[in-house]
Amino acid sequence: MSHRTVVNIGPFHPLQEEAEFFQLYVEGETVVDVDVRISYNHRGIEKLDEFKTFDQVPFVVERVCGICSASHPLAYIQAVEEIAHVEVPERALYLRTIVNELERLHSHLLWVGLAGHFLGYNTVFMWAWKYREPIMELLEVATGSRVNYANCKVGGVRRDMTDDQLRQIETDCTELVGPLEMLTKAVLDDPVLHARLKNVGVLTAEDARAYGALGPTARGSGVPIDVRSDDPYAAYDRVDWKLITTDGGDVFGKAVVRLLECFEAVKIIRQCVAHLLKNPGGEIDANVEAIPPGEGVGHVEAPRGETFHYVRSDGSNRPVRHKVRAPSFNNIPTFKASCIGLQIPDVAITLASVDPCYSCTERMCRAVDAQTRKPLYDFAELVRLSQLKTERMKKQW
Amino acid sequence: MTMATQTDVPLTGEVGRIIEALGADVLALEQCQARRGIARINPGRVVEVARRMFEFDGARLATATGLDVRDGIDVLYHWIVEPRPAGEDPTKAGVVVTLKALARRPDMTLDSIANVIPAANWIEREMHDLLGANFRGHPDMRRLVLDDSWPEGIHPLRKGFDQVLDRPPLPPNQSPPDVPQSQEKQQ
Numbered sequence: 194m195s196h197r198t199v200v201n202i203g204p205f206h207p208l209q210e211e212a213e214f215f216q217l218y219v220e221g222e223t224v225v226d227v228d229v230r231i232s233y234n235h236r237g238i239e240k241l242d243e244f245k246t247f248d249q250v251p252f253v254v255e256r257v258c259g260i261c262s263a264s265h266p267l268a269y270i271q272a273v274e275e276i277a278h279v280e281v282p283e284r285a286l287y288l289r290t291i292v293n294e295l296e297r298l299h300s301h302l303l304w305v306g307l308a309g310h311f312l313g314y315n316t317v318f319m320w321a322w323k324y325r326e327p328i329m330e331l332l333e334v335a336t337g338s339r340v341n342y343a344n345c346k347v348g349g350v351r352r353d354m355t356d357d358q359l360r361q362i363e364t365d366c367t368e369l370v371g372p373l374e375m376l377t378k379a380v381l382d383d384p385v386l387h388a389r390l391k392n393v394g395v396l397t398a399e400d401a402r403a404y405g406a407l408g409p410t411a412r413g414s415g416v417p418i419d420v421r422s423d424d425p426y427a428a429y430d431r432v433d434w435k436l437i438t439t440d441g442g443d444v445f446g447k448a449v450v451r452l453l454e455c456f457e458a459v460k461i462i463r464q465c466v467a468h469l470l471k472n473p474g475g476e477i478d479a480n481v482e483a484i485p486p487g488e489g490v491g492h493v494e495a496p497r498g499e500t501f502h503y504v505r506s507d508g509s510n511r512p513v514r515h516k517v518r519a520p521s522f523n524n525i526p527t528f529k530a531s532c533i534g535l536q537i538p539d540v541a542i543t544l545a546s547v548d549p550c551y552s553c554t555e556r557m558c559r560a561v562d563a564q565t566r567k568p569l570y571d572f573a574e575l576v577r578l579s580q581l582k583t584e585r586m587k588k589q590w
Numbered sequence: 591m592t593m594a595t596q597t598d599v600p601l602t603g604e605v606g607r608i609i610e611a612l613g614a615d616v617l618a619l620e621q622c623q624a625r626r627g628i629a630r631i632n633p634g635r636v637v638e639v640a641r642r643m644f645e646f647d648g649a650r651l652a653t654a655t656g657l658d659v660r661d662g663i664d665v666l667y668h669w670i671v672e673p674r675p676a677g678e679d680p681t682k683a684g685v686v687v688t689l690k691a692l693a694r695r696p697d698m699t700l701d702s703i704a705n706v707i708p709a710a711n712w713i714e715r716e717m718h719d720l721l722g723a724n725f726r727g728h729p730d731m732r733r734l735v736l737d738d739s740w741p742e743g744i745h746p747l748r749k750g751f752d753q754v755l756d757r758p759p760l761p762p763n764q765s766p767p768d769v770p771q772s773q774e775k776q777q
Contacts, residue, residue: 232735239720240746240753275626405650405709418650423672423684424625490626490668490686492652501652501668503688518653518713526712 195220200537202544204233213549217532217540224540227532229525242515247273247347247484247506250515254502255341257517260303262341263289263296264495265502265517270345271426271491272504273512277347277484282476283428285349287465290428291362292336292344293493294458294465298369299328300496301451301458304548305376308448311545312389317380324372327365334358334586349478356470363466366459373459377452390445393535394543397442400530405523408498409450410547414442420494432464442531444546484508495520497548521549604685608646608671612689615639625685633691633700640667640703640710643689648672651709652686656717658749662694663723667703667710693723702728720747 203214212233218226238257242250251266258265267289274281302325309317329339335358336342344350354362380386396406401414411418417438421429437453439446486508492501498520505514524547532540560569570578599619601610605627609616615635621628631639643649649671657664672684693700702725704711714725715734722745725731733740745751 230734235735237746237753240751244753402650403708405652405707418672420684423670424686425683488621488628488688490688492670492686499652503655503666503668505657514655514657516653516655522653522712523709526708529708 197225204230215528215540215544217537219537222536224532224535224537227528227540229528231525239515239517242512244511246510247512250512251345251347252341252343254515254517255343258495258519259340260300261296261495261497261500261519263292263344264493264500265519266343266345267293267427268491268493268500268502269504269515269517270347271493272489272502273347273484273491273506275489275491276487276504276506277481279348279479279481281349281479284353284469284472284475285477285479286428286431287469288350288354288477289345290432291354291462291465292332292342293427294462295328295332295335295362296342297496298366298455298458298462299325299332300548301455302328304451304496305380305448308444308542308545309380311542312386314386317376320372320376320379324369324376327369330586331362331365333583335362337583346478347484348481349476351478353477354469356473359466359469363463366462370456370459373452373455380448380452387445390443390448390542392441392443392445393539394444394531394546395442396527396531400527401442404527404530406498406527406547407520407523408494408496409447409454410498410524410527412436412438412450413447415440418499420492420499424492426491426493428465428468429461431468432461434461444542447546484510497521498524521547525549604671605687608643608685608687611646612639612642620690625683627685627687628690629687630690630692633693636665636667636691637701637703637706639689641706643667643669643687644707646671648684651707654710654713654717656721656723656747658721658747659692662692662698663717663721665691665693665700665717665723667691697724698722699724699726701726704728704730719745721745722748 200217204212214230216228217224254265254269255262302321306318306321333339336344396414398414401411401416434457439449484506488505490503501518503516507513599622609629615632616629618630652668652670655666667689669687717723719735
């Protein structure tokens with residue numbers, strides 16, 4: 194038996210911006226075992242939620258993740274709506290679907306860019322992030338923020354979208370199809386990417402099921418798990434779309450799933466917009482007076498997989514228990530199955546292939562004048578500038 | 591354990607079929623709706639129940655929730671059973687079945703299902719860290735969520751742990767932040 198060495202990656206990960214700690218046990222260049230340590234940034238959100246009212250919790254849970262910040266509140270809200278037996282107005286369901294699909298679009302483009310970056314393929318990074326930007330602006334104009342949309346509330350949504358906004362969403366999403374096709378072709382036909390990603394980090398369908406893999410990680414292995422079709426919520430059962438799966442379970446398959454899902458997202462958004470333009474007006478918010486005692490679960494297909502929330506109410510105005518399970522919690526342990534036997538350079542992209550998401554939203558930067566040491570911007574100033582920018586964007590439309 | 595069976599809940603539909611298949615291990619049925627079911631199971635038989643649940647076509651363990659209740663820690667296994675093939679028959683939607691098992695005080699121990707279902711590995715470690723539930727036979731019960739320097743026996747998600755008054759201990763290499771004199775006097 195050859196000599197066994199431990200290679201540490203982290204806790205300050207050289208590629209991903211968040212704290213995570215991988216220990217690769219290697220013999221020569223071959224990885225024989227992986228150990229993962231997470232939770233360097235545990236913020237105790239489940240505990241915090243027990244001290245917030247039912248209507249305050251969505252603002253907390255959308256900060257669980259900076260990218261899935263539409264999925265987490267929606268899952269929580271569906272759990273609460275299950276307890277209170279709320280009938281959500283149809284228009285609100287369509288509005289929820291639009292924001293969730295815009296989120297999926299920008300998240301998948303973010304991953305494609307980052308995956309290119311991890312492989313040293315910065316052109317992909319530049320292109321993908323360039324086309325992601327209009328989506329972020331659509332979200333900003335429609336909800337008021339690029340991240341943390343604060344869109345959903347128990348009983349419906351907080352803001353309606355005007356016809357102009359809907360038309361703009363339609364136009365921008367349609368314009369995205371051409372570049373997406375170009376990007377998909379460029380990625381899928383590239384011999385270098387084929388050589389780099391095909392048959393790398395294979396997760397078999399059996400392993401995906403045993404480890405409870407979710408989202409594109411499972412669908413890349415041919416396991417058709419998707420909450421949007423398995424347990425339809427919002428307006429997903431009222432629009433026409435296709436569940437994307439690929440066989441193989443390698444990193445390439447996961448990339449294909451994400452790219453093809455972008456087209457489905459555009460398809461869903463366009464159908465929702467068409468429906469809302471045809472049926473203007475209408476309630477967006479059901480009146481919810483109190484949350485009775487009971488327990489409910491809500492799950493939503495976030496870009497990375499199913500996010501699962503459990504809420505228990507005792508009839509007061511606060512949840513007694515709120516459990517949050519983000520998709521990466523199930524996806525990260527699959528490295529035990531997919532990384533063994535790989536060479537060290539292939540592990541980097543395999544680790545990135547599940548799009549692991551820790552939280553990156555808890556930090557801030559301060560720009561300080563080098564000479565006078567005076568801060569150039571404080572928090573209030575940044576908020577004011579961002580509000581000005583949103584106003585300016587709205588006027589342009 | 592008393593059989594606190596709520597007999598007025600009828601076993602119907604897909605959820606009823608799944609819970610019925612678990613047989614005598616189900617102690618009480620608490621909820622049985624079109625897509626959601628909650629049942630209390632025999633805490634001594636969690637591994638057998640998990641094995642039988644996993645045999646259902648399209649079943650997967652979504653996660654588990656630990657609840658700090660009067661008699662111990664209530665462990666809720668959230669199972670999702672999805673239709674196969676997915677999405678073809680709209681009347682056959684996926685269901686979420688929550689199975690509760692009570693880990694009684696004082697030892698608050700259940701058998702670990704992580705050897706049967708690897709997906710339970712991390713969540714059992716998390717419940718052990720945050721709530722102090724114990725899982726007999728877990729393959730790898732190291733800390734997952736809490737820092738290694740966190741004292742033994744303090745579980746921050748318990749109802750008795752106050753997030754303001756019970757400040758978490760500082761890591762050994764950090765000194766407490768400087769509190770200005772005036773503020774200290776006010777306190």
